[in-house]
Amino acid sequence: MKMGITNWVAPGDKSGEFKRGQSQFRNFIQKGGEFPPEKGRYHLYVSYACPWAHRTLIVRQLKGLEDIIPYTSVHWHMQEKGWRFATPEDKDTPGVEVTADPVEGHEKYTHLRDIYFQVDPEYKGRFTVPTLYDVKQGKIVSNESSEIIRMFYTEFDDIIEDKYKNVSLYPKELQADIEASNEWIYPDINNGVYRSGFATTEEAYTKAVTTLFSSLDRVEEHLSETEGPFYFGKNITEADVRLYTTIVRFDPVYVQHFKTNIRDIRSGYPYIHKWLRNLYWNSPAFKDTTEFTHIKAHYTKSHTQINPCSITPVGPEPPILKEDEEVPAVKFALAMAAQK
Numbered sequence: 405m406k407m408g409i410t411n412w413v414a415p416g417d418k419s420g421e422f423k424r425g426q427s428q429f430r431n432f433i434q435k436g437g438e439f440p441p442e443k444g445r446y447h448l449y450v451s452y453a454c455p456w457a458h459r460t461l462i463v464r465q466l467k468g469l470e471d472i473i474p475y476t477s478v479h480w481h482m483q484e485k486g487w488r489f490a491t492p493e494d495k496d497t498p499g500v501e502v503t504a505d506p507v508e509g510h511e512k513y514t515h516l517r518d519i520y521f522q523v524d525p526e527y528k529g530r531f532t533v534p535t536l537y538d539v540k541q542g543k544i545v546s547n548e549s550s551e552i553i554r555m556f557y558t559e560f561d562d563i564i565e566d567k568y569k570n571v572s573l574y575p576k577e578l579q580a581d582i583e584a585s586n587e588w589i590y591p592d593i594n595n596g597v598y599r600s601g602f603a604t605t606e607e608a609y610t611k612a613v614t615t616l617f618s619s620l621d622r623v624e625e626h627l628s629e630t631e632g633p634f635y636f637g638k639n640i641t642e643a644d645v646r647l648y649t650t651i652v653r654f655d656p657v658y659v660q661h662f663k664t665n666i667r668d669i670r671s672g673y674p675y676i677h678k679w680l681r682n683l684y685w686n687s688p689a690f691k692d693t694t695e696f697t698h699i700k701a702h703y704t705k706s707h708t709q710i711n712p713c714s715i716t717p718v719g720p721e722p723p724i725l726k727e728d729e730e731v732p733a734v735k736f737a738l739a740m741a742a743q744k
């Protein structure tokens with residue numbers, strides 16, 4: 405079998421472990437650099453389904469960059485040629501807004517890969533979202549979400565509205581703590597769900613899923629010991645953004661699709677559940693950018709090696725509970741406790 409876009413474990417790799425490749429475009433937006441900050445100059449390609457792209461949408465909104473950096477979300481269905489743009493035939497597809505690639509000169513582009521090949525006809529890497537594209541020069545600035553969000557934190561500060569200037573997602577005094585949490589949350593949790601779900605041996609799966617849950621236990625313990633409401637206290641930081649995009653997909657998709665089912669969030673992790681719902685219901689940058697239709701349809705219908713009939717499970721309903729709602733067992737326990 406040759407390595408195709410939908411082989412998540414390299415054919416012949418006996419370990420059965422999913423190994424994520426390195427992003428290929430790693431430039432930075434910077435004053436005076438090759439990619440200077442400018443309104444309307446950069447276009448962000450995302451998929452609402454993708455947790456890495458989701459980071460960039462949240463930060464774009466938290467930093468008030470909506471008028472400065474336009475974006476396009478691809479269709480949720482990823483097939484052999486990778487992500488594609490929606491077409492007029494998709495007009496009745498739930499959740500899909502029909503948006504062709506709006507960038508001038510891209511009228512004929514049907515897939516995200518067309519942009520990668522325009523930039524580099526010899527490109528051999530993967531065609532991933534998010535992709536930050538410089539419209540003026542016809543170049544890709546970056547396809548690495550962890551670096552795109554950091555550019556958004558500071559590099560546009562001279563052209564955003566004043567009220568967003570002191571939104572600091574990576575404040576000096578917390579940088580060491582944020583780096584330390586990224587160090588295990590990325591491999592064990594953000595990528596850990598993929599390592600569980602894409603594993604092709606029992607051993608690789610079991611190793612990934614048990615590591616994932618010990619790290620979720622660690623997050624739970626951390627949240628039970630801090631005042632909150634955010635990961636590092638009173639203000640939203642990078643740690644919240646990076647954890648949120650995995651946790652909000654956990655119950656609706658990962659528990660069944662990636663078999664990360666030792667527990668779920670809503671019944672197994674009260675502190676994470678509280679932290680998650682606070683972000684979703686009280687901070688518009690999180691709720692507005694969370695599209696459950698894309699999230700559920702993408703994973704369940706694109707990964708046919710895991711789900712060959714592409715049936716999208718109906719539950720859990722709702723995909724996220726209101727802040728004053730609980731699963732019946734929790735509600736019952738609370739009612740019993742109140743009677744005592």
Ligand SMILES: N[C@@H](CCC(=O)N[C@@H](CS)C(=O)NCC(=O)O)C(=O)O
Pocket residue numbers: 409426427453454455456457486530531532533534547548549550
């Ligand atoms: N390291 C990248 C990972 C991005 C990534 O893997 N995106 C997935 C979607 S969730 C993708 O576009 N995959 C397409 C492919 O690998 O062919 C980042 O964080 O930006």
